[in-house]
Amino acid sequence: MTMRTTARGAATRQRLVSGAALLMREQGAAETNLDQVLRATSTSKSQLFHYFPDGRAGLLVAVTRYEAEQVIEAQRPHLDDLSTAESWREWRGGVLRHYVELGERCPMGSLTSELGTSSSEARNIVNGLYDRWEGALMAGVQAMIVNGAVRPDLPVRDTARSILTAVQGGVVMLRATGRLSYLETTLDTTLEPLLGTPRAAA
Amino acid sequence: MTMRTTARGAATRQRLVSGAALLMREQGAAETNLDQVLRATSTSKSQLFHYFPDGRAGLLVAVTRYEAEQVIEAQRPHLDDLSTAESWREWRGGVLRHYVELGERCPMGSLTSELGTSSSEARNIVNGLYDRWEGALMAGVQAMIVNGAVRPDLPVRDTARSILTAVQGGVVMLRATGRLSYLETTLDTTLEPLLGTPRAAA
Numbered sequence: 472m473t474m475r476t477t478a479r480g481a482a483t484r485q486r487l488v489s490g491a492a493l494l495m496r497e498q499g500a501a502e503t504n505l506d507q508v509l510r511a512t513s514t515s516k517s518q519l520f521h522y523f524p525d526g527r528a529g530l531l532v533a534v535t536r537y538e539a540e541q542v543i544e545a546q547r548p549h550l551d552d553l554s555t556a557e558s559w560r561e562w563r564g565g566v567l568r569h570y571v572e573l574g575e576r577c578p579m580g581s582l583t584s585e586l587g588t589s590s591s592e593a594r595n596i597v598n599g600l601y602d603r604w605e606g607a608l609m610a611g612v613q614a615m616i617v618n619g620a621v622r623p624d625l626p627v628r629d630t631a632r633s634i635l636t637a638v639q640g641g642v643v644m645l646r647a648t649g650r651l652s653y654l655e656t657t658l659d660t661t662l663e664p665l666l667g668t669p670r671a672a673a
Numbered sequence: 674m675t676m677r678t679t680a681r682g683a684a685t686r687q688r689l690v691s692g693a694a695l696l697m698r699e700q701g702a703a704e705t706n707l708d709q710v711l712r713a714t715s716t717s718k719s720q721l722f723h724y725f726p727d728g729r730a731g732l733l734v735a736v737t738r739y740e741a742e743q744v745i746e747a748q749r750p751h752l753d754d755l756s757t758a759e760s761w762r763e764w765r766g767g768v769l770r771h772y773v774e775l776g777e778r779c780p781m782g783s784l785t786s787e788l789g790t791s792s793s794e795a796r797n798i799v800n801g802l803y804d805r806w807e808g809a810l811m812a813g814v815q816a817m818i819v820n821g822a823v824r825p826d827l828p829v830r831d832t833a834r835s836i837l838t839a840v841q842g843g844v845v846m847l848r849a850t851g852r853l854s855y856l857e858t859t860l861d862t863t864l865e866p867l868l869g870t871p872r873a874a875a
Contacts, residue, residue: 575791588849589777597849633862636855637835640842647790647799653838660835660863 484522484533486512492534492541496578500531500585532592535582539600542579543607545569550604553611554618556666562611563658570642570654577646605635615665625664637661686724686735688714694736694743698780702733702787734794737784741802744781745809747771752806755813756820758868764813765860772844772856779848807837817867827866839863 490512495503505527509516523529543550546569549562579597586593608631615621641654692714697705707729711718725731745752748771751764781799788795810833817823843856 583849594850598852601846601850601855629858629862632855632858633839636839636842636846636859638842639845639855640838640840640859643841643845644803644838647785648796648803650800653803653834653841656831656834657838657842657863660831661859 480522483514483518487514487519487522487530488533488537490514491530492537492578495534495581496576500534500581505530531582531586532596535579535586535593535596538578538582539596542600543603546607550607550611552614553608554614556615556620559611559615559662559665563662566638566658567651567654570645571651575646601635605631608634612665621665630661630664634658634661682724685716685720689716689721689724689732690735690739692716693732694739694780697736697783698740698778702736702783707732733784733788734798737781737788737795737798740780740784741798744802745805748809752809752813754816755810756816758817758822761813761817761864761867765864768840768860769853769856772847773853777848803837807833810836814867823867832863832866835863836860 487508491503491508494507494511505516505519508514508530509519519530520526523533546562546565549558549565553559553562579600583593583597588594605628609627612621612625612627612630616623616625616627637657637660638654641657644653645651689710693705693710696709696713707718707721710716710732711721721732722728725735748764748767751760751767755761755764781802785795785799790796807830811829814823814827814829814832818825818827818829839859839862840856843859846855847853
């Protein structure tokens, strides 16, 4: 009985968070109020305050954590096994498709600016996301070294960090300009130690 | 006489724009209203509407153009003559210092989001800035090739574009996390074709 209630409770909380995330993706975090979230998720005010006693602030943090998870999720399954050139190429293609699809929407940016970019909660979530993302890329670079697919003295952390930073830069520029070439080119350049030169010199 | 009036007019307009830019840098574009700008620049409302007939909207566009110019200006003199490894190193150091100094402030970001990121005016200014910046970096890569300092088949546009994207990514991550390492590492990586490996493998 307790178990059942807990499971149902978790489902309600999850419905609130993912429903709020969807609304905030479409219209921005700043433009989304609690009434809209309640309506969209068929939840009562008392249920919401049961799971988020401080209301909107707590929900925002939960949605930001959820969206950070989605950033990683969008790169799966490739991100979890970057041990071959083929999986790196598929990961690259998935990243390009994902950010083209998002277009000008920037769920994490909208949420962290609503939380206050420099708030400790926003910063913890973003730092945690970057660390996890970099860690997954590092595991991939390491696996390529172990497999003998790349030179053994390739700096693992710096290679992973450059690829991660390339994605952030390319995505920011895609959103600002609508041009995909920044993300494509910089991924090619930073992946070159793993995949070689993608094409003849420009 | 006409000449003198014009010169004085240009000075007033310039004082309005740079004064508004300073205020918006410190407190954000969205948080800055015309009364604050008038007070800070000792300008009358009628003077402001003389130079910016549509008021705040026109002033915002002018400030955004001004800040785009400052982005380039902050990289001078090195950006104008990237013909040696030394000047590239000095440019890199200047970029790091500039963005550390700016800290969490993001003048262009604050302005373009106030103009509406996808407004044609914001987009034109940002696209123009990126094109000019990339062009300056391309001229530098080309000069390094002509000087025989790097391999002649180095792809000029892709190298420049990757360096530019690395800066954007590193700066965005610096602002979000307070960590400089993303910008440092990705600059090292994308500058490697020009400067060689900066240090032993990690």
